[in-house]
Amino acid sequence: MFSSAAKQEIEDIRTKYPNARAALLPTIYVAQREFGWLSSEAYDAVADLLNVPKATVRGVATFYAMYKQKPMGRHLIQLCTNVSCMILGAERLVDFLKITYGVEPGGVSPDGRFSLVIMECIGACGTAPAMLVNDDFHDNLTEKKLQEILEKYT
Amino acid sequence: METILLKNIQNPNSADIAEYKKAGGYASIRKALGMEPQQVIDEVKKAGLRGRGGAGFPVAMKWTFASADPKFPKYLLCNADEGEPGTFKDRPILEKNPHLLIEGMIISGHALKAEYGYIYLRGEYPAAKHILNAAIQQAYDTNLLGENILGKGITFHLAVHQGAGAYICGEETALIESLEGDKGQPRIKPPFPVNVGVFSKPTVVNNVETLSNLPYIIEVGGETYAKIGTPDCPGPKIFCISGHVEKPGIYELPMGTKLRDIIYTHCGGIKGGKKLKAVIPGGISTPVLPPDKIDCPMDFVNMPKHGSMLGSGAVIVMDESVCLVKVCHRALKFFEHESCGKCTPCREGTGWLRAILGRIENGEGMEGDIDTMLAVSANMLGKTFCPLGDGAASVVQNFIKHFRPEFEEHIRAKKCVVNG
Ligand SMILES: Cc1cc2nc3c(=O)[nH]c(=O)nc-3n(C[C@H](O)[C@H](O)[C@H](O)COP(=O)(O)O)c2cc1C
Ligand code: SF4
Ligand code: FES
Numbered sequence: 245m246f247s248s249a250a251k252q253e254i255e256d257i258r259t260k261y262p263n264a265r266a267a268l269l270p271t272i273y274v275a276q277r278e279f280g281w282l283s284s285e286a287y288d289a290v291a292d293l294l295n296v297p298k299a300t301v302r303g304v305a306t307f308y309a310m311y312k313q314k315p316m317g318r319h320l321i322q323l324c325t326n327v328s329c330m331i332l333g334a335e336r337l338v339d340f341l342k343i344t345y346g347v348e349p350g351g352v353s354p355d356g357r358f359s360l361v362i363m364e365c366i367g368a369c370g371t372a373p374a375m376l377v378n379d380d381f382h383d384n385l386t387e388k389k390l391q392e393i394l395e396k397y398t
Numbered sequence: 399m400e401t402i403l404l405k406n407i408q409n410p411n412s413a414d415i416a417e418y419k420k421a422g423g424y425a426s427i428r429k430a431l432g433m434e435p436q437q438v439i440d441e442v443k444k445a446g447l448r449g450r451g452g453a454g455f456p457v458a459m460k461w462t463f464a465s466a467d468p469k470f471p472k473y474l475l476c477n478a479d480e481g482e483p484g485t486f487k488d489r490p491i492l493e494k495n496p497h498l499l500i501e502g503m504i505i506s507g508h509a510l511k512a513e514y515g516y517i518y519l520r521g522e523y524p525a526a527k528h529i530l531n532a533a534i535q536q537a538y539d540t541n542l543l544g545e546n547i548l549g550k551g552i553t554f555h556l557a558v559h560q561g562a563g564a565y566i567c568g569e570e571t572a573l574i575e576s577l578e579g580d581k582g583q584p585r586i587k588p589p590f591p592v593n594v595g596v597f598s599k600p601t602v603v604n605n606v607e608t609l610s611n612l613p614y615i616i617e618v619g620g621e622t623y624a625k626i627g628t629p630d631c632p633g634p635k636i637f638c639i640s641g642h643v644e645k646p647g648i649y650e651l652p653m654g655t656k657l658r659d660i661i662y663t664h665c666g667g668i669k670g671g672k673k674l675k676a677v678i679p680g681g682i683s684t685p686v687l688p689p690d691k692i693d694c695p696m697d698f699v700n701m702p703k704h705g706s707m708l709g710s711g712a713v714i715v716m717d718e719s720v721c722l723v724k725v726c727h728r729a730l731k732f733f734e735h736e737s738c739g740k741c742t743p744c745r746e747g748t749g750w751l752r753a754i755l756g757r758i759e760n761g762e763g764m765e766g767d768i769d770t771m772l773a774v775s776a777n778m779l780g781k782t783f784c785p786l787g788d789g790a791a792s793v794v795q796n797f798i799k800h801f802r803p804e805f806e807e808h809i810r811a812k813k814c815v816v817n818g
Contacts, residue, residue: 265578266597267579268563269579273560296588306577307564308561308562309564311564326730327678327682328640330409331641331642363482365481367488367520368486369485369638369641370486370648371647372640372641
């Protein structure tokens with residue numbers, strides 16, 4: 245079940261579209277935020293509220309890389325390794341995250357602090373390598389800078 | 399050159415409506431709303447504006463088709479999915495100059511008699527979402543959006559729709575599916591979106607940068623605008639340069655600026671004085687070029703004559719330290735990951751190509767692998783449902799065409815011959 249605040253938020257989103265189905269993607273975002281990830285309970289809540297079959301909701305959600313199908317760490321690191329970032333050292337950063345925080349691509353660090361997702365270009369190629377931590381961009385990364393930034397996310 | 403699209407972005411408050419107006423913003427809207435819709439389309443035609451999303455399709459032509467369709471309401475969709483790797487040209491408009499885009503959309507909406515607009519924004523741009531929403535609210539508050547805009551009896555509603563991490567949603571029919579609340583898989587054409595688009599209504603999809611040209615076109619008129627750039631492809635263009643140059647970043651330059659000048663004059667040449675090895679001129683889907691092929695004018699008409707494409711204007715510069723087998727492998731990983739799975743040649747072909755490139759890179763390549771890749775790509779080209787699959791195939795073909803010896807050496811030496 246959604247909280248009443250979330251229900252109101254979805255109701256507001258709904259008014260931007262001519263039908264309920266079009267509100268599905270934004271509603272899944274709200275569910276992900278409210279439930280932490282897309283658990284079976286989260287899918288039920290979306291399906292009930294928009295009156296769309298649960299199988300359809302799941303089918304749509306699993307198509308998109310940014311909808312989370314399993315529990316996440318407290319902070320989400322989205323690190324780009326596409327070509328512009330790769331040629332400027334992004335792979336070393338992936339290794340560094342593994343050694344320093346024990347987090348591998350697609351996984352969560354043992355202490356539950358970080359999740360790591362490898363991204364396909366986040367539009368920061370001119371200041372590569374780059375990542376998003378939660379909603380914040382960080383670029384021109386080196387191992388040292390990466391560590392300094394991550395120390396702020398406890 | 400005086401900037402048009404990136405005007406005022408050094409101003410830290412450039413996203414605020416007051417600052418935008420102070421810099422002359424929202425002056426074109428009054429002029430455009432005083433014109434007949436057809437007059438606006440005529441100006442765009444005189445301007446010779448081509449879409450900046452990658453294909454370079456003439457904007458006035460697309461608009462004419464949509465306008466001729468008798469069905470209402472009509473929709474105007476702004477493609478802000480910016481997913482082509484190497485591309486970061488729309489982001490500065492979205493984050494720093496959102497009102498330029500909004501003004502462009504109101505003008506376009508008027509030309510098309512569209513009442514509803516959506517900005518399809520990629521999920522990877524969370525900051526842009528807040529900035530756009532705030533800017534849209536300011537425009538509603540000042541009667542620039544909504545009903546009876548500026549008392550001219552025109553209605554235009556605008557909202558942001560956030561994507562969720564799928565490159566294919568940049569393809570316009572996949573974008574429409576995604577906006578309707580479905581998986582982003584392309585639709586068969588025809589019918590074209592201009593007749594049967596989102597919610598089955600006539601729909602125009604244009605790129606962020608395309609729509610952001612509109613205020614200037616209306617301000618100075620199509621003919622004056624067309625003096626910028628090349629005759630077949632006028633206007634300013636935002637180039638985004640990444641990789642091994644001294645000064646990577648965004649540069650607004652006339653269409654048709656030579657690739658060599660972009661790299662050596664504007665971006666200060668190759669970083670650390672190293673040797674240039676290869677350039678991808680228009681985003682990862684466009685054919686790679688060797689150093690002796692960079693004297694090409696960067697526009698939609700000339701680039702194909704020089705063996706590549708303008709694409710999104712995303713220039714990726716690689717110096718001699720880069721292993722091109724590795725780059726090609728990374729590119730194919732991307733295409734395999736982003737293939738929507740709808741058609742077999744792309745779904746299977748991208749996986750096969752990625753696997754073969756991976757084993758060559760890992761020193762396990764086999765005699766005949768290069769020919770196998772050429773056979774696989776030939777079987778994809780022209781047989782996929784949408785251009786993503788074609789792009790993947792042509793990436794491999796062009797890397798082999800220009801850099802075959804490097805692939806052969808990897809196979810022979812059974813290891814990476816560039817980085818050991
Ligand atoms: C696989 C694929 C991805 C695309 N990605 C984008 C994109 O991120 N942004 C964009 O504006 N156009 C993209 N396009 C082009 C759109 O389909 C469409 O042509 C464009 O949005 C039309 O706008 P324009 O005429 O203003 O360029 C993509 C096309 C394909 C085939
Ligand atoms: S070419 Fe690829 S992305 Fe395009 S429809 Fe086919 S499988 Fe989907
Ligand atoms: S390639 Fe990494 S941000 Fe674009």
